[in-house]
Amino acid sequence: MRVAILTVSDSVSQRAREDRSGPALAERCRQLGWQVAFTQVVADVEAAIRTRLSEWADTGAADVILTTGGTGVGPRDVTPEATGAVVSKLIPGLAEEMRRAGLHSTPRAVLSRGIAGVRAKTLIVNLPGSPKGAVESLDTIAKLIPHIADVLHGARHD
Numbered sequence: 229m230r231v232a233i234l235t236v237s238d239s240v241s242q243r244a245r246e247d248r249s250g251p252a253l254a255e256r257c258r259q260l261g262w263q264v265a266f267t268q269v270v271a272d273v274e275a276a277i278r279t280r281l282s283e284w285a286d287t288g289a290a291d292v293i294l295t296t297g298g299t300g301v302g303p304r305d306v307t308p309e310a311t312g313a314v315v316s317k318l319i320p321g322l323a324e325e326m327r328r329a330g331l332h333s334t335p336r337a338v339l340s341r342g343i344a345g346v347r348a349k350t351l352i353v354n355l356p357g358s359p360k361g362a363v364e365s366l367d368t369i370a371k372l373i374p375h376i377a378d379v380l381h382g383a384r385h386d
Contacts, residue, residue, distance in 0.1 A: 229377050231257045232266040232290035234280055236298035236307050241271040244289065249296040251368060252359035257294075259303075261371055265290050272298050277310035285314070285350035287347070291377040293350055294366065296359035299342040307354050308341045315345030315352055322353060322369050329368040330361065344369075349380045 235250035247269055254264045265270025266289060270276045277298070284290050298307030312318075322344035340353030342365075352372065355362040375383075 229262045229292065229374055230260045230290045231263065231292045232284045232292060233257070233268075234277070234284075236269070236272055236277055237269065238304060240273045240297075241269050242271045249355075249357055249362045252363050253296055253314045253355070256363050257365055259300055260263075262292075263309055267333075272304040272306060274306040274310045277307055278314050279312060281314045281347065281352055285347040285352065288349065290350060291380070292373055293352045294355055294362075295342075295352070296355045296362045299339070299340045299354050299356055301339055305341070308343045309333040310345055311352055311354055313330045313347060314345045319344045319346065319351075322372070324364040326355075326365040326368050330356075330365060333364060335361070340365075346380060351376050351380065 233250050233253050237248050239245040240247045250267050257264050270280055284293055298305045308374050323342050326336050327340055340356050344353040355365045
């Protein structure tokens with residue numbers, strides 16, 4: 229399964245801060261046996277996020293796109309809006325489960341506005357911006373992701 233990771237961060241895109249979440253997710257994906265096909269950093273700009281998600285999904289470059297960052301309540305946090313604009317189907321249960329499980333680590337988990345959905349044959353999942361939150365959220369739904377990717381490519385829900 230091919231995974232693309234998009235880090236959404238003004239400070240990382242401006243090289244004012246090191247990206248720790250993207251590499252942490254990439255390492256976890258490799259541990260799960262998934263191929264990391266692409267990684268990229270973009271600023272917290274809705275149009276830039278939409279463009280990258282659309283390009284990766286529409287070209288079939290990845291079976292799954294994981295975003296990290298931009299899911300909070302701050303004025304520049306626009307990843308859910310960008311994702312919502314490009315997906316054709318929402319999968320609300322994935323985001324709900326990540327928030328529910330995140331409550332074991334922090335009461336702030338409910339503040340994450342991340343969503344999950346489908347564009348073409350690609351699953352797109354918004355994860356928190358912290359390395360720990362991103363990996364823990366991914367781990368919460370990791371067993372479901374290969375099944376979703378399989379179904380999007382024609383497998384049955386057996």
